[in-house]
Amino acid sequence: MARRWRVRWASPWSTALARDLERPLAVVNVGGVANVTWIGGDGTLLAFDTGPGNGPIDDWCARRAGLRFDSDGGLAATGKVNRGRVERFSEHRYFALKPPKSLDRGDFNDSWADGLSAADGAATLTQGTARAIALAARHFPAGVAQWVICGGGARNPTLLRAIAEETRGRVVTALDLGWDGDALEAQAFAFLAVRALRGLPITFPTTTAAPRPLTGGRLHLP
Numbered sequence: 126m127a128r129r130w131r132v133r134w135a136s137p138w139s140t141a142l143a144r145d146l147e148r149p150l151a152v153v154n155v156g157g158v159a160n161v162t163w164i165g166g167d168g169t170l171l172a173f174d175t176g177p178g179n180g181p182i183d184d185w186c187a188r189r190a191g192l193r194f195d196s197d198g199g200l201a202a203t204g205k206v207n208r209g210r211v212e213r214f215s216e217h218r219y220f221a222l223k224p225p226k227s228l229d230r231g232d233f234n235d236s237w238a239d240g241l242s243a244a245d246g247a248a249t250l251t252q253g254t255a256r257a258i259a260l261a262a263r264h265f266p267a268g269v270a271q272w273v274i275c276g277g278g279a280r281n282p283t284l285l286r287a288i289a290e291e292t293r294g295r296v297v298t299a300l301d302l303g304w305d306g307d308a309l310e311a312q313a314f315a316f317l318a319v320r321a322l323r324g325l326p327i328t329f330p331t332t333t334a335a336p337r338p339l340t341g342g343r344l345h346l347p
Contacts, residue, residue: 140164141316142304147270153258153288154309155179155278157230161258162332163265171265172332173224176217176257177233179277182250185235189243198283201251204244210237214253220260225334254278255287262292275299275306318342 139152139162148166153159159178163171179194186192186200195201214237219228237253238246262268272294278284279298289296299306317327326338 140168140170142302143273146273146302149265149267149269150271150273151261151265151269152273152275153278154276155254155258155274155281155284156276157183158228158232159254159258159276159278160227161261163269165266169266170329170331171224173226173261173264174228175261176219176228177250177254179254179281180230181233181235181238182247182254185238185243185246185250188235189246194277195247195251195281195283198251198281200244201247201283204242204246204248206252207238207241207245207249210241210249211252211256213237215256215260220257220263224264225330225332248283251281251284252287252291255284255291258288259291259293269294271295271297273297273299273302275304275309279306 143150143152143164148164150164152162152164153175154161155178157178157180158174159176160172160174165171182201183194186195190200192200217233219226219232235246235250238249241249258272272288272292274285274288274296275298279300285296285298299309305312320327321340321342322344324340327341328335329338330336
């Protein structure tokens, strides 16, 4: 069960960072797997994995192009998206499951792009990641004013364009908002530590399926 809720640290910290932003909004962390935190106008949280993030794209680049990853989305930018494959990908049963829900890095792979050229496969997988993020909105209690993208995916202009296309919404990056995208995770754990010290909840039914809002951790002094 531990690996199933590995991303939920982001939810309370996202709310704190977004306290002055128009709500509802969605904060999307695109790592190997992508996850979203929906923040309502009253601070209500909903968090879950949207689907694949950079993982399948990285695997494809390593397998088909001898690259560690698609730097700046350059390979995908030269390819053509296979729309038929993206539509079939969209029918994956995971997207219809109600949240909270979570994925492992290996739950989605790059095999559904097999048979395409290196560039077309990268483009198609990138569009698939964006489509999965957009499909998350079907589970939101209300539409969002903007999508805030953080994580490694925020450094990929091709992916950002695809997300804007698929969501048909306003897409900004953490950097656009003045957030330190490289330090968000470290900041989040420090923030949760302080909440735990104060006995405040750090996990919620709508983020981890906890039975009620719960704090966590124990302070051990020498």
